[in-house]
Amino acid sequence: MTTLAILTAAGSGTRLGREIPKAFVDVGGVPMIALAARGLAASGVVDAVVITAPPGRSADMVAAVGPLSVPCDVVEGGATRQASVAAGLGRADAATDVVLVHDAARPLAPPALVERVVTAVRSGRSAVVPGLPVTDTIKRVVPDGGSPAAPGGESAQPVERVVDTLDRTALRAVQTPQGFDRELLQRAHAEGAARAAAEHLAATDDAGLVEALGVPVHMVRGDAAALKITTAHDLAVAELLLEGR
Numbered sequence: 441m442t443t444l445a446i447l448t449a450a451g452s453g454t455r456l457g458r459e460i461p462k463a464f465v466d467v468g469g470v471p472m473i474a475l476a477a478r479g480l481a482a483s484g485v486v487d488a489v490v491i492t493a494p495p496g497r498s499a500d501m502v503a504a505v506g507p508l509s510v511p512c513d514v515v516e517g518g519a520t521r522q523a524s525v526a527a528g529l530g531r532a533d534a535a536t537d538v539v540l541v542h543d544a545a546r547p548l549a550p551p552a553l554v555e556r557v558v559t560a561v562r563s564g565r566s567a568v569v570p571g572l573p574v575t576d577t578i579k580r581v582v583p584d585g586g587s588p589a590a591p592g593g594e595s596a597q598p599v600e601r602v603v604d605t606l607d608r609t610a611l612r613a614v615q616t617p618q619g620f621d622r623e624l625l626q627r628a629h630a631e632g633a634a635r636a637a638a639e640h641l642a643a644t645d646d647a648g649l650v651e652a653l654g655v656p657v658h659m660v661r662g663d664a665a666a667l668k669i670t671t672a673h674d675l676a677v678a679e680l681l682l683e684g685r
């Protein structure tokens with residue numbers, strides 16, 4: 441029985457604002473995709489990796505990853521992260537009993553975190569996500585018109601109204617890799633397939649599709665180093681973390 445890791449890397453990285461897809465952007469002089477793939481392989485609990493590449497960029501992806509200690513395949517991703525994971529999942533054969541889904545955008549996820557997730561799945565939890573306590577106060581808001589345009593001609597700013605403050609002791613910020621029994625994840629993606637075509641419908645993580653089936657999802661401790669690189673600020677933080685390693 442084997443563990444397959446799907447490494448999502450087909451996104452464009454609009455919020456990072458580079459001219460190349462985000463997975464190709466360097467952190468500490470190494471492409472994000474290579475760091476993420478190496479982290480999975482170094483865990484010792486991943487038998488093979490399949491990477492989702494932006495359309496037409498599969499060969500570039502192979503080159504960017506470079507040599508890896510486990511077999512690595514590349515498939516073209518889809519219009520949403522959910523569609524990309526579904527494409528990768530198509531590569532999971534009957535010998536695969538555990539599937540991990542990980543973001544190239546979390547290139548510093550430590551091997552110990554990967555191992556923690558896989559161990560939890562192998563000990564009988566069929567869906568496992570890493571999560572961290574939320575440290576900010578979280579408020580729910582609704583739109584509330586806009587402020588008047590400033591005298592200097594600046595455009596009006598949107599204003600929101602606070603509805604309530606959530607109990608943060610019950611909230612967790614969820615990371616990847618997320619781990620699943622392979623058959624459960626395939627069923628979750630099949631049932632939720634209609635959502636995959638459009639960003640506003642798509643699940644933002646794979647556990648969300650499992651939750652929609654009514655199957656319990658369990659959580660293990662996440663790791664601050666597994667931060668997601670979304671903006672230029674995140675990239676700067678990741679560079680500093682890598683320098684300190």
Ligand SMILES: Nc1ccn([C@@H]2O[C@H](COP(=O)(O)OP(=O)(O)OP(=O)(O)O)[C@@H](O)[C@H]2O)c(=O)n1
Binds near residue numbers: 452543
């Ligand atoms: N169609 C997509 C969209 C995203 N992803 C991957 O999903 C992960 C999380 O997505 P995110 O960080 O939001 O990346 P982007 O969608 O590229 O970012 P943006 O929304 O800023 O364009 C990334 O590793 C990204 O490459 C993917 O494989 N296929």
Ligand SMILES: C[C@](O)(CO)[C@H](O)COP(=O)(O)O
Binds near residue numbers: 614615645
């Ligand atoms: C899967 C994920 O990384 C868990 O936090 C996250 O939900 C991806 O969200 P994105 O909006 O696609 O970046």
